[in-house]
Amino acid sequence: xxxxxxxxxxxxxxxxxxxxxxxxxxxxxxxxxxxxxxxxxxxxxxxxxxxxxxxxxxxxxxxxxxxxxxxxxxxxxxxxxxxxxxxxxxxxxxxxxxxxxxxxxxxxxxxxxxxxxxxxxxxxxxxxxxxxxxxxxxxxxxxxxxxxxxxxxxxxxxxxxxxxxxxxxxxxxxxxxxxxxxxxxxxxxxxxxxxxxxxxxxxxxxxxxxxxxxxxxxxxxxxxxxxxxxxxxxxxxxxxxxxxxxxxxxxxxxxxxxxxxxxxxxxxxxxxxxxxxxxxxxxxxxxxxxxxxxxxxxxxxxxxxxxxxxxxxxxxxxxxxxxxxxxxxxxxxxxxxxxxxxxxxxxxxxxxxxxxxxxxxxxxxxxxxxxxxxxxxxxxxxxxxxxxxxxxxxxxxxxxxxxxxxxxxxxxxxxxxxxxxxxxxxxxxxxxxxxxxxxxxxxxxxxxxxxxxxxxxxxxxxxxxxxxxxxxxxxxxxxxxxxxxxxxxxxxxxxxxxxxxxxxxxxxxxxxxxxxxxxxxxxxxxxxxxxxxxxxxx
Numbered sequence: 001x002x003x004x005x006x007x008x009x010x011x012x013x014x015x016x017x018x019x020x021x022x023x024x025x026x027x028x029x030x031x032x033x034x035x036x037x038x039x040x041x042x043x044x045x046x047x048x049x050x051x052x053x054x055x056x057x058x059x060x061x062x063x064x065x066x067x068x069x070x071x072x073x074x075x076x077x078x079x080x081x082x083x084x085x086x087x088x089x090x091x092x093x094x095x096x097x098x099x100x101x102x103x104x105x106x107x108x109x110x111x112x113x114x115x116x117x118x119x120x121x122x123x124x125x126x127x128x129x130x131x132x133x134x135x136x137x138x139x140x141x142x143x144x145x146x147x148x149x150x151x152x153x154x155x156x157x158x159x160x161x162x163x164x165x166x167x168x169x170x171x172x173x174x175x176x177x178x179x180x181x182x183x184x185x186x187x188x189x190x191x192x193x194x195x196x197x198x199x200x201x202x203x204x205x206x207x208x209x210x211x212x213x214x215x216x217x218x219x220x221x222x223x224x225x226x227x228x229x230x231x232x233x234x235x236x237x238x239x240x241x242x243x244x245x246x247x248x249x250x251x252x253x254x255x256x257x258x259x260x261x262x263x264x265x266x267x268x269x270x271x272x273x274x275x276x277x278x279x280x281x282x283x284x285x286x287x288x289x290x291x292x293x294x295x296x297x298x299x300x301x302x303x304x305x306x307x308x309x310x311x312x313x314x315x316x317x318x319x320x321x322x323x324x325x326x327x328x329x330x331x332x333x334x335x336x337x338x339x340x341x342x343x344x345x346x347x348x349x350x351x352x353x354x355x356x357x358x359x360x361x362x363x364x365x366x367x368x369x370x371x372x373x374x375x376x377x378x379x380x381x382x383x384x385x386x387x388x389x390x391x392x393x394x395x396x397x398x399x400x401x402x403x404x405x406x407x408x409x410x411x412x413x414x415x416x417x418x419x420x421x422x423x424x425x426x427x428x429x430x431x432x433x434x435x436x437x438x439x440x441x442x443x444x445x446x447x448x449x450x451x452x453x454x455x456x457x458x459x460x461x462x463x464x465x466x467x468x469x470x471x472x473x474x475x476x477x478x479x480x481x482x483x484x485x486x487x488x489x490x491x492x493x494x495x496x497x498x499x500x501x502x503x504x505x506x507x508x509x510x511x512x513x514x515x516x517x518x519x520x521x522x523x524x525x526x527x528x529x530x531x532x533x534x535x536x537x538x
Contacts, residue, residue, distance in 0.1 A: 013181040013428050016172055018062035021231055023165045025055045030158050036085075037149060039142050042092040049085040052078055057227035061191060065168070070160060077157045084141075084148035091138045093259065098131045123301060126267075126294035129287050182343035183428030186437050188232035189333040190425055193457040195225035196326060199247075206317055209310050212261050219254035222247050236336045243329045246320055253313045260306035267299045330460055334434045343433050355429040356400050359407060366406040369487040374402030376494060377480035383496035384503065387531050388472045397436060398473045401443035405477060408444075421445035425458060438462050443474040446526060447481045453526070475527040479535060482520035483507065491516055498533070505537045 029051040035044030056078045063071055105121050152158070172179075199221040205214035226247045233240040274292060287295060320326070360370060377398055381390070408420025424430065425441040432440065438458040446453050453459050453471060462470055483491045492509040505520070507513055517537045524535035 012065070013179045013184050014062060014187060015065035015168060016179050017181070017184055018058075018065050019165060019169050019172060020234075021058060022055075022062065023162075023169070025051065025058055026158065026161055026165065029055050033149060033153075036145065039145075042089075042096070045085055045089050045092060045145075049082065049089045052082040052085060053223075054227055054230070056082060057224065058231050061187075061228070061231060066164065070164065073155070074157050074161060077152055077155045081148050081152050084145050088138070088141045088145050090262075091134055091141055094262070095131065095134050095138060097259070098127050098134070101127055102131075123294055123298040125287075125291040126298040129291050129295070130267075130298075180428060181341050182433075183426065183430070184232075185235055185333070185337050185341050186434055187426045188235050189434060189461055190422070190457055191228050192225070192232060192333060193330060193460050195221070195228045196329065197455075197457060197460065199225050200326065206314060209307065215254055215310075216258050216261070219251055219258055222251040222254065226251060235338060235341050236332060237338050238332070238336060240329075240332065243325060243332075246325055249316065250313075250320075253309065253316060257306055257309050257313065260302050260309065263302040264299060264306065267295050267302070271295060271299070333461060334463075343431065346431065346433070352396075352399060352403070353431050355427075355431060356403060358429070359424070359427060360403045363407055363409045366409050366487070368489065369484055370403050370406050372489045373405065373477070373480045373484050374399055376483050376491065377402045377477050379494050380476045380480055380496065380505075383494075384476075384498070384531075387498065387503070387533065388476075390469060390472060394469055394473060397439055398443070398476060400432075401440045401473060401477055402480070404440070405444045405447045405481065417445055417448045421456075421458065435462060435466050439466060439470040439473060442470040443477045446474040447477050448523075471526070471530045475530045478523045478526050479505070479520050479537075482523035483516050483537075485516050485519035501533050503527075503531070503533045503535045505535055507537060 029048065032044050032048035032051060035041060036048050038044070056075070059071070059075060059078075066074075101123075105124060105127075199218065202214050202218040202221060205211040205218070208214070226244060229240045229244050229247065233244065270287070271292065274287060277286075279286070360367060363370075378395065381388070381395055381398055404420065404424050406416060406420060407423050408416030408418070410423075411419050421441040421444040424444055425437050430437065438461045442453055442456060442458045442462070445456055445458065453474060459467060459470070483494065490509045490511055490513055491507055494508070495506045497504040497506070507517060507520075509516075520537045521535070524537070528534045
């Protein structure tokens with residue numbers, strides 16, 4: 001977040017890029033307000049709902065560019081209006097579906113001729129009943145939409161956002177130099193890979209037709225991935241067009257399935273309710289026996305339609321897996337960048353850049369601990385070259401990871417390893433490209449807690465070769481951090497000896513080193529996995 005009165009952050013590459021995207025998203029949102037108020041054309045609701053979702057998806061990507069208080073107010077009001085628009089749009093979609101069904105039935109009668117005109121399709125009474133019910137509901141929802149729009153206008157957030165966006169655009173123009181943009185692809189890669197990971201999290205449920213909740217969650221994950229790719233698409237030579245088209249189709253197919261699920265749930269609830277209620281003379285608005293029979297027919301139709309849609313979706317998903325779409329997308333995040341967003345050539349020297357020192361200096365309380373862990377990690381690295389086979393560049397990356405491994409302490413101890421990894425990966429000042437950023441960040445993320453590198457977005461972005469390098473460095477840093485568990489610098493020297501399938505690490509220092517030895521042993525889990533040699537700390 002931007003501290004009050006300090007707008008230097010707004011000159012970063014991330015904020016520059018945000019100002020290329022956010023003003024047009026806000027304009028698309030605000031121009032639909034008059035039509036939504038009028039309430040005569042459902043397309044205004046549809047367009048404003050989509051615009052609100054896109055704006056809500058985009059703003060968090062540029063959160064550091066705005067004052068915290070204002071940003072939270074914007075998100076709060078956007079959430080309220082999006083919910084109101086969503087309820088109205090969902091009802092509009094249901095009404096439009098029933099009206100289309102009625103029109104289809106009427107045209108079918110005309111084709112069959114007047115002889116059959118008196119015979120209506122068995123689902124017609126159900127459609128009339130559901131349509132009347134939904135039209136009453138939609139009238140009530142419109143009142144809530146107008147209240148939400150009134151609250152939006154009263155809050156003044158759209159004007160505040162326009163003012164802030166204009167100020168930042170002028171601020172960037174006044175600088176007369178475009179900020180460095182090579183840090184943007186790392187931010188984009190992290191965001192997109194996380195969204196993709198969330199989508200693939202539900203893949204085991206794809207082949208279970210009864211997994212209604214998981215299919216709905218898959219649709220939401222696809223929608224969020226799509227919106228994130230749309231925001232960052234211009235960073236890449238092909239605009240991410242191919243995966244965008246495929247993910248949009250996933251979202252649409254699952255949306256159609258979800259519409260069926262909504263009908264199935266709603267009609268099932270009506271039928272269950274009617275089974276348990278006693279009728280009276282005042283039950284005129286309740287469905288009569290003929291309508292109940294029609295509702296059962298309608299329910300069977302929706303269940304059949306869902307199964308057909310589900311089978312088509314499974315075939316489409318399997319075709320994407322066979323084509324390797326997801327692996328191609330991850331590769332594109334690294335190799336498909338436009339020239340404008342590539343970093344300058346890497347300096348020949350493996351020395352520590354000033355940007356690393358500056359970032360490490362932001363957490364002075366752990367600076368000595370970080371330097372000590374780095375020294376221990378270097379001893380492990382140098383002593384075990386025959387085991388890991390890595391070179392001088394890897395040693396330099398290990399040093400960077402060591403110096404920055406506690407960067408996340410700026411936000412407190414809890415969760416600092418993951419927070420620090422994200423800070424380093426997305427920092428726009430560091431002179432490292434995507435692969436080396438991922439290597440450094442993976443080591444930082446794994447230095448404490450449960451070592452589960454395969455689940456991290458940094459890991460999925462790495463090539464096969466670089467995954468091996470990253471895991472080796474992470475294993476060394478993890479043990480080194482354990483050797484300074486108390487942040488006391490008590491371990492003064494270590495000596496490593498390889499014997500068969502074991503690595504003996506002899507520790508010397510001041511005082512009782514039991515805690516450091518025990519912690520290093522516990523953190524040797526990743527070491528054992530990577531090097532197939534169990535570390536014995538003594």
